[in-house]
Amino acid sequence: MRYLYSPPNKDSRLDHMGTYARTLPVSLDRMYENALDWEHLPHLHDSSFTDIECLDAGGWGWRARVKDPRGRDSLLELRLDRDCRRWITRNIEGPSQGAEIWTHVFVTAPHQLDLVIDFFVPGVDPTAREKVGRAYAGAYERLYDEDVEMMTERQRQLDKRVDGPRDQDTLFIPLPDIEDLPLRVNLSQREFLLNQSGGQWVVYPAACPHQMGPLDGELSPEGEVRCPWHGYTFSVITGECTSGASCRFGRVPNLAVQDDGLMLSW
Numbered sequence: 001m002r003y004l005y006s007p008p009n010k011d012s013r014l015d016h017m018g019t020y021a022r023t024l025p026v027s028l029d030r031m032y033e034n035a036l037d038w039e040h041l042p043h044l045h046d047s048s049f050t051d052i053e054c055l056d057a058g059g060w061g062w063r064a065r066v067k068d069p070r071g072r073d074s075l076l077e078l079r080l081d082r083d084c085r086r087w088i089t090r091n092i093e094g095p096s097q098g099a100e101i102w103t104h105v106f107v108t109a110p111h112q113l114d115l116v117i118d119f120f121v122p123g124v125d126p127t128a129r130e131k132v133g134r135a136y137a138g139a140y141e142r143l144y145d146e147d148v149e150m151m152t153e154r155q156r157q158l159d160k161r162v163d164g165p166r167d168q169d170t171l172f173i174p175l176p177d178i179e180d181l182p183l184r185v186n187l188s189q190r191e192f193l194l195n196q197s198g199g200q201w202v203v204y205p206a207a208c209p210h211q212m213g214p215l216d217g218e219l220s221p222e223g224e225v226r227c228p229w230h231g232y233t234f235s236v237i238t239g240e241c242t243s244g245a246s247c248r249f250g251r252v253p254n255l256a257v258q259d260d261g262l263m264l265s266w
């Protein structure tokens with residue numbers, strides 16, 4: 001972990017607990033998208049957040065009430081400043097009231113950037129600052145470990161998006177080739193999942209219609225799959241979002257069960 005600490009500066013407006021730095025294999029677009037995406041916090045980062053209620057959000061950032069795993073509420077605000085490639089997260093109310101996290105990004109290649117995060121926490125004894133700073137750095141390391149997977153998978157999905165014809169292909173999958181479920185298959189350069197629900201074969205998109213999260217998790221007994229990025233659930237039978245969002249699955253191929261295998265066609 002790249003954590004940097006320098007002795008307290010008595011002229012600082014805010015007490016500096018140290019800096020966490022890391023390189024991430026993502027573009028600036030994915031990084032901004034991630035910073036503005038308040039909705040993923042209690043789903044992707046469920047060891048840090050258990051609930052969120054957004055009060056306001058826009059291209060400027062967001063303000064939200066969050067709950068941590070100890071049941072404590074905080075009011076957070078994130079403000080994005082694209083000109084400075086920076087966002088500041090402020091703890092407005094709650095156990096860390098007054099704390100500010102300043103994140104700067106430096107683009108080093110089209111899909112690579114350096115992240116520099118400074119932690120400012122009021123009222124910490126100078127002798128305890130390094131310990132507090134290391135705790136913040138550890139927490140942010142975990143958050144970005146979780147985020148980097150989401151950002152790189154979303155980029156992979158965006159890079160392979162195709163607009164070509166959808167209806168010229170068929171695919172036969174012999175039954176002996178189906179070992180673990182769900183089985184990922186490609187048809188017309190699109191990825192689908194084959195699975196069983198209530199004893200019936202089903203086929204559905206491998207990527208979530210919201211922001212392309214992975215839908216390869218387990219099905220519920222009702223035939224629902226939950227996307228890990230923002231927690232939306234979908235019926236793999238009807239394609240509807242069952243958690244209230246307006247998105248739904250796009251077109252899926254027809255599935256015919258034959259004696260020796262499964263046939264997918266448009």
Ligand code: FES
Binds near residue numbers: 211
């Ligand atoms: S990507 Fe947001 S719920 Fe799936």
Ligand SMILES: [Fe+2]
Binds near residue numbers: 034040044143147
């Ligand atoms: Fe995140």
